[in-house]
Amino acid sequence: MGIFSIFRRGAPETSEPTDVRAMAGEAAQFYGLDDPRFLEFIRGGTGAVTESGATVSVASAMKNTTVLRCVSLISFSIGMLPLRLQRQDDKTPARGHPLFRVLHRKPNPWQTAFEFRSLMQQRALQYGDAFARIVWSRGRVLQLIPLDPARMRITQLPDWTLRYTFTRTDGGTVDLPQREVLHLRNGLSEDGIRGLSAVRQAAEAIGLARQAERAAARLFRNGMIVGGVLKHPGRLSPEAYERLRASMNDDSGAENAHRWKILEEGMDLEPASQSGRDSQGVENRSLQIAEISRAFGGVPRPLLVMDDTSWGSGIDVLGQLFVRYSLNPWFQAWEQAIERDLLGDADVDVYEAKFNAGALLRGSMKDQAEFFSKALGSGGHQPWMGYEEVREVMDLPERADPPPPPPGLTGKDPSDEPS
Structure with missing residues (x-):
């Protein structure tokens, strides 16, 4: 396919948005050199330039x-x-x-x-x-x-x-x-x-x-990235510099963390802090x-x-x-x-x-237990679920023999009992 065959004059017949049609490969279609999608395609391929x-x-x-x-x-x-x-x-x-x-x-x-x-x-x-x-x-x-x-x-x-x-x-x-x-x-x-x-x-x-x-x-x-700065009021002597450099190399590593440092000739230690820009x-x-x-x-x-x-x-x-x-x-x-x-x-x-x-x-196991207990009628609540419905909600298989009701619970409406 030639490079100019990706252009097609005429109004687009499809309902898709313009950024979808400007795709790479055989599916790329542009409608002239003045099509703004062509510049976007040249600069960024199939992506949008932000x-x-x-x-x-x-x-x-x-x-x-x-x-x-x-x-x-x-x-x-x-x-x-x-x-x-x-x-x-x-x-x-x-x-x-x-x-x-x-x-x-x-x-x-x-x-x-x-x-x-x-x-x-x-x-x-x-x-x-x-x-x-x-x-x-x-x-x-x-x-x-x-x-x-x-x-x-x-x-x-x-x-x-x-x-x-x-x-x-x-x-x-x-x-x-x-x-x-x-x-x-x-x-x-x-x-x-x-x-x-x-x-x-x-x-x-x-x-x-x-x-x-x-x-x-x-x-x-x-x-x-600087962890801290050693400040000296004047100029550090070559001997003190070599001792300090050797000391810092010896104290590097996780096993030497938080060890004290001996400074010479009136030096101060100033830890680096995060800048507002950072x-x-x-x-x-x-x-x-x-x-x-x-x-x-x-x-x-x-x-x-x-x-x-x-x-x-x-x-x-x-x-x-x-x-x-x-x-x-x-x-x-x-x-x-x-x-x-x-x-x-x-x-x-x-x-x-x-x-x-x-x-x-679903909430926590405690919340689920309280909800299902009330749904089955515990605490004097009117039951609105059966045990088989609870098992279905919990993705449990059906049981061949239904479990006995809890003590004092018949599953019937108390208003149906004779006075």
Whole structure:
């Protein structure tokens, strides 16, 4: 392909944002030398050039530990939680439905359910969209094949349906109808078709954090870190200098820490202290952690391994906030995308996909024991759960013989007893 063949005149026909179309390789498309995306492509490849001077792409953003932690935390949470297909009427698992096995255990021959969902969620955070090709057989979903979102183009047809054009590694393209693609998108969107990328939206914050990291790295590479200064009122004699130098070399190392130093000729020892400029650099890096976490749903600082927040009993509340406000929107995105793309017209009113987030919302063992005790009716409370329901919540198998009720507890309403 010639260098000028990457240009194409005319208005773009796809609904994807401009920074997605300016991709390297066969998928790169520009609409003239005056296209501002062409300058961005020449300067920074597929990344966005920020005001801080850093070029932020998905690959470079993942080298920032805050971005890596946010993406991995959300992706692993989505991957590890049970996702099952169940009936809408009685909430029982639909184990007989072929989609149950695909979602719960084996989406394709080389990935587990955890690996597939983690990858899809990771790409949805990085690019705003995640795609998987649906392999159908006689109306049944057999496999879900993940597709690289950087090589996917979307076109909305006159009948409002979508056509997905995927660029293969050999340069060829494949047109896929909407029925053959599972599309997980970020809820934030400019056109309702492509989701907004958290990495691209937070490019300025990520770029500033990268520049702060580079400045700290250059300090350790090129700077001079002084532990203290020996001050002399005049000029140190050569003999005293050699004795002092030999003494300092002999006292170096961890085994000689906190040993006393003998100074000569009226010398003073002045320990080095951190400058205000150094403190400002540390504060700026801490601020960028908070700025980046906001772009990924407000991940609480303790979950980002920040030690400036108490890890006491409030950590349970922060964990619940993470589930409710960071993960719950993604639960809805997954569940509704599955019902839209993987369930037929006959099944969509009978079955539903559901995440079980109970494991992340549970409190301490003491709190759980108190809750279940009251739910079973201890302490004079009206019972609202049975023992088999408690075992189901705790992911325990059913028991063949029900346990006897606690002393003084029959499981009946006291108002039903004769006076």
